[in-house]
Amino acid sequence: MKMKETLHLGKTAFPMRGNLPNREAQWQKDWEEKDLYGQRQKLNEGKPTFVLHDGPPYANGNIHIGHSLNKISKDIIVRAKSMSGFRAPYVPGWDTHGLPIEQVLTNKGIKRKEMSMSEYRQKCHDYALTQVDTQRKDFKRLGVSGDWENPYITLTPDYEAAEIRVFGKMAEKGYIYKGLKPIYWSPSSESSLAEAEIEYKDVKSPSIYVAFTVKDGKDVLDNDTAFVIWTTTPWTLPANMGISVNPEFTYVQILADNRKFVVAKDLLETVKEAIGWQEVEVLQELAGTQLELMTAQHPFYERESLVMVGDHVTLEAGTGLVHTAPGHGEDDYIVSKRYGLEVISPVDGRGVFTAEAPGFEGVFYDKANIMVTELLKEKNALLKLDFFTHSYPHDWRTKKPVIYRATPQWFASIDKFRQNILDEVEKVDWILPWGKTRLYNMIRDRGDWVISRQRAWGVPLPVFYAENGEPIITPETIEHVANLFAVHGSNIWFEKEAKELLPAGFTHPGSPNGEFTKETDIMDVWFDSGSSHEAVLRQRADLSFPADMYLEGSDQYRGWFNSSITTSVAINGVAPYKAVLSQGFTLDGEGRKMSKSLGNTIAPEKVINQMGADILRLWVSSVDYEADVRVSMDILNQVAEVYRKIRNTMRFLLANTEDFNPATDRVAYEDLRSVDKYMTIRLHQTMKEIREEGYEKYNFLQIYRTVMNFLTIDLSSFYLDFAKDVVYIEAKDNYERRCMQTVFYEAAVGLTKLLTPIIPHTAEEIWSHLKEEESYVQLAEFPEFQENFVNQAELLDTWSAFMDFRDNVLKALETARNEKLIGKSLEAKLTLYPNEQIAALLVAVNANLPQLLIVSPDSFEVKAPGVEVPEQAMKFEDVAILVEKAEGDVCERCRQIKKDVGANAKLPTICGHCAEVVTKEYPAAVAEGFEA
Numbered sequence: 001m002k003m004k005e006t007l008h009l010g011k012t013a014f015p016m017r018g019n020l021p022n023r024e025a026q027w028q029k030d031w032e033e034k035d036l037y038g039q040r041q042k043l044n045e046g047k048p049t050f051v052l053h054d055g056p057p058y059a060n061g062n063i064h065i066g067h068s069l070n071k072i073s074k075d076i077i078v079r080a081k082s083m084s085g086f087r088a089p090y091v092p093g094w095d096t097h098g099l100p101i102e103q104v105l106t107n108k109g110i111k112r113k114e115m116s117m118s119e120y121r122q123k124c125h126d127y128a129l130t131q132v133d134t135q136r137k138d139f140k141r142l143g144v145s146g147d148w149e150n151p152y153i154t155l156t157p158d159y160e161a162a163e164i165r166v167f168g169k170m171a172e173k174g175y176i177y178k179g180l181k182p183i184y185w186s187p188s189s190e191s192s193l194a195e196a197e198i199e200y201k202d203v204k205s206p207s208i209y210v211a212f213t214v215k216d217g218k219d220v221l222d223n224d225t226a227f228v229i230w231t232t233t234p235w236t237l238p239a240n241m242g243i244s245v246n247p248e249f250t251y252v253q254i255l256a257d258n259r260k261f262v263v264a265k266d267l268l269e270t271v272k273e274a275i276g277w278q279e280v281e282v283l284q285e286l287a288g289t290q291l292e293l294m295t296a297q298h299p300f301y302e303r304e305s306l307v308m309v310g311d312h313v314t315l316e317a318g319t320g321l322v323h324t325a326p327g328h329g330e331d332d333y334i335v336s337k338r339y340g341l342e343v344i345s346p347v348d349g350r351g352v353f354t355a356e357a358p359g360f361e362g363v364f365y366d367k368a369n370i371m372v373t374e375l376l377k378e379k380n381a382l383l384k385l386d387f388f389t390h391s392y393p394h395d396w397r398t399k400k401p402v403i404y405r406a407t408p409q410w411f412a413s414i415d416k417f418r419q420n421i422l423d424e425v426e427k428v429d430w431i432l433p434w435g436k437t438r439l440y441n442m443i444r445d446r447g448d449w450v451i452s453r454q455r456a457w458g459v460p461l462p463v464f465y466a467e468n469g470e471p472i473i474t475p476e477t478i479e480h481v482a483n484l485f486a487v488h489g490s491n492i493w494f495e496k497e498a499k500e501l502l503p504a505g506f507t508h509p510g511s512p513n514g515e516f517t518k519e520t521d522i523m524d525v526w527f528d529s530g531s532s533h534e535a536v537l538r539q540r541a542d543l544s545f546p547a548d549m550y551l552e553g554s555d556q557y558r559g560w561f562n563s564s565i566t567t568s569v570a571i572n573g574v575a576p577y578k579a580v581l582s583q584g585f586t587l588d589g590e591g592r593k594m595s596k597s598l599g600n601t602i603a604p605e606k607v608i609n610q611m612g613a614d615i616l617r618l619w620v621s622s623v624d625y626e627a628d629v630r631v632s633m634d635i636l637n638q639v640a641e642v643y644r645k646i647r648n649t650m651r652f653l654l655a656n657t658e659d660f661n662p663a664t665d666r667v668a669y670e671d672l673r674s675v676d677k678y679m680t681i682r683l684h685q686t687m688k689e690i691r692e693e694g695y696e697k698y699n700f701l702q703i704y705r706t707v708m709n710f711l712t713i714d715l716s717s718f719y720l721d722f723a724k725d726v727v728y729i730e731a732k733d734n735y736e737r738r739c740m741q742t743v744f745y746e747a748a749v750g751l752t753k754l755l756t757p758i759i760p761h762t763a764e765e766i767w768s769h770l771k772e773e774e775s776y777v778q779l780a781e782f783p784e785f786q787e788n789f790v791n792q793a794e795l796l797d798t799w800s801a802f803m804d805f806r807d808n809v810l811k812a813l814e815t816a817r818n819e820k821l822i823g824k825s826l827e828a829k830l831t832l833y834p835n836e837q838i839a840a841l842l843v844a845v846n847a848n849l850p851q852l853l854i855v856s857p858d859s860f861e862v863k864a865p866g867v868e869v870p871e872q873a874m875k876f877e878d879v880a881i882l883v884e885k886a887e888g889d890v891c892e893r894c895r896q897i898k899k900d901v902g903a904n905a906k907l908p909t910i911c912g913h914c915a916e917v918v919t920k921e922y923p924a925a926v927a928e929g930f931e932a
Helices: 020-033 036-043 065-082 099-107 117-141 157-172 234-239 265-275 330-338 368-378 418-427 434-445 475-488 525-530 532-537 560-572 604-610 613-622 633-655 674-695 700-727 735-755 760-767 793-818 836-844 849-853 912-921 923-928
Strands: 176-186 198-216 225-231 242-245 250-256 259-264 280-287 295-297 304-309 321-324 382-395 403-412 549-553 579-583 828-834 860-862 879-885
Touching: 020 036, 020 117, 020 604, 020 613, 020 760, 065 117, 065 549, 065 579, 065 604, 065 613, 099 117, 117 604, 157 176, 157 475, 157 525, 157 532, 157 560, 176 330, 198 234, 198 259, 198 265, 198 304, 198 368, 225 234, 225 321, 234 368, 242 330, 250 265, 259 265, 259 321, 265 280, 265 382, 304 330, 321 330, 368 382, 418 434, 418 560, 434 560, 434 579, 525 560, 532 560, 549 560, 604 613, 613 633, 613 700, 613 760, 633 700, 633 735, 633 760, 674 700, 674 735, 674 793, 700 735, 700 849, 735 760, 793 828, 793 836, 793 849, 793 879, 828 836, 849 860, 912 923
Parallel strands: 225 259, 242 304, 549 579, 828 860
Antiparallel strands: 176 403, 198 225, 198 295, 198 382, 242 321, 250 259, 250 280, 295 304, 828 879
16 A cells, blocks of 8 residues: 555546536436426425516527527526526527518528418428527527427417407507508518618718798798708608707798898808808897797698607708608608698609609609709709718618608507506616616607518418408407417418408498408517517416516617517506516627628537537626627637636535535534634625525626635635645544535535536536435525524634735745745745734634644744744734744655654654554554555
8 A cells, every 4th residue: 555545635526627518418318308397397386486588589590699698698597596496487489470581481492472372471480490499409508498398489379369369459449550651661672671671881862952931930930031951862852741840959040142041050050051152141049949830831832841849850960950751751750740740652662653742753763853853943942952972771682772651551559558658667677777768768759669561471460351441450350360360370361361261240331242351461570579478478377477577688678678568568557577687789809799791700509519508608607798798719718717617626625525424424513613614604605695696686797706706715725725734634534624524515515506507517417426315406406595604703804814814924935935945835934923913813713823824833833922023034014924944854645844754663754643644544554564
């Protein structure tokens, strides 16, 4: 037997390398086979419910790094709730309707117009489900736990039926109406476009200043005065119905080259230079409010233009007076609607003027620019024509310009219940307080919601029309359609005639001949996902309404957060969520937005294959997700280093508790040494902080920092540093050794449980080497911290002061090492010259000081306060420290320099204390003699 074999060097089967890319998949297969999600739900039956409702990602393509941030964050929260006294089911969902899927099919060569609508929609349906399967696999590989076999999908019959009922309830309350509103329209593809379908390109446009002669100046302006507007779209002037001014601005009536005009005071010099006026005299100043309800003569039609006030008018460009055509601009529409103006949109789906624009009928809108300009010249209304290049919206498919065009659309009237929504916004717990302000302002300022789309792939609007054109939306027709959809899916709407979709024997006064037609538009996809509170939370027995939390990216204040609270307040009177948490976007390492064109994207699959999902999960916990977060392979490599630190520390704890039986070897707290009590207190403080300041406040970064602080400062740099001189050297059942093993084991168990929501694969691997009842750590509960430990102020103060003292000792030892006086600290002879306070402190810690300071006990001395301090000692405020070379021999076993090495003739290479341990534990080896 060799002497080193008498040391209790920690041994464990827990490997140093995680091999996460391979091992994680094995763990996940095991969890699925054992139905750990189901087991956890069963364990939590009867506990308070916490429901985090999943916002549906769009089913198209593999997941990206932003998906990972979102889904891992949700999983951390749900797992933490499940382990801390809550029944926390998680039902993932997918958004499966909309344009991107239609676009994919187009790119695949599928021609929509060469097949029936029903056939085309079936192809969209089938493609969407393949994408759900792809993303489900990706999300599960992240280690996200949930009801993956029973997700909610917006294309399923039950979901579509619930959505129809949401629409019906809103219609029943009078919130749904049909009207005109300008939307993005692509003449080149003859269809409406959503914001996401727009891209911008530079174009050269005309820039004109136009005079609108005052007709009714309200006794403030003369009729020989003209309002000056500026526009880059002359073709919209046939649709002009008014002029908008800002009520906060000051305007001036001027005499310019013998003509009277009105412009904003702050833009007078700019306009003067642009038009080329030579002599300008200000006749009077006017508040914007004074101009309200004045009228002007349209420059070439026999109608009036009303002067209105609106906050959308700015001083960034133009004249401060805005040409307002409600059929061709959103701001124009909103302000005109407030004043009850007619919405004129004299351009058809091909971009060609209709008879509503006399003199331009049959002309393509872009070609009308020249004609309008010539007509303005003829009427002496054109003050200046110029050209400039600027960014302009284009159709992302045809790459041709789009226009704003008012078309008949279905709307949800926000005005009718806006205040109710705002009241509910106030009641929600906004975990990031600015989120409330953001959504509140959006709801306050938003216009009515356009819920119709001229698309193929979506949920049909369940509207019928009588022979006289009257829309039919009744509780009877809605429920009948919902029931049809629940059985057959929404494709039945396109497979059957209107009469076949109505209840048997249905009659209506507007259809004397019993004939009906049906709406061909579909619902906005935000209405789809915004109905999930009804289709999912209220329909599933394991969930509850309202949800406890919605968590999505910050773009969802405009999207899902918004549409969900709108539909929920409309039909239920309450918000669908009790709390909302939002996250920033993922950027590359340099803070740039990720895009394929820049080549700076990072595929989660690549990270998982190289490093493992737990590295990605640990990264999520390491970022401040309230703002945009950076990620790169360099950043992930840094996180991998932190992971190795966690793994190696946990491995040390496992290795050095291999021979520890917590049932029989545990030392009660009151029997622990002072230093072990201190570490127990620090452990409980750490557990309290992780739970209360981390998990309960959804502050993952706090958890990350707290764990790393405890592992590196409390354990690695202090407790584990001197532990080797105890757990390796002392007898197996030695009291000091069992004290430290008690702390090790409690730390290993507590930290493993608390790390489970963040790195579940690694936590499960650690758990398999612990001696706990639960077969999986995911089925355990979070560790309970004890307040009586956490609040032991006197002991904490003592040890806090000792750690400051220890820092001074370490500085003195480091200085001696740099001066080549010593190598390892065990080679030092340490003499302390404390003042009264430090002397009292060293007594109060009641500890083996050489052991804590990792110096040889035979070469350690504490002098009484007041003893003369040698010149060569390093002096601190409260202690002087003399470091010299220790005298004696090195013990082969404990490596300390001792004066009694060889005192035992049978064991000549070790010190007396080691000889005592070895003789007791290995008598046969002592008798036979040890190998050299």
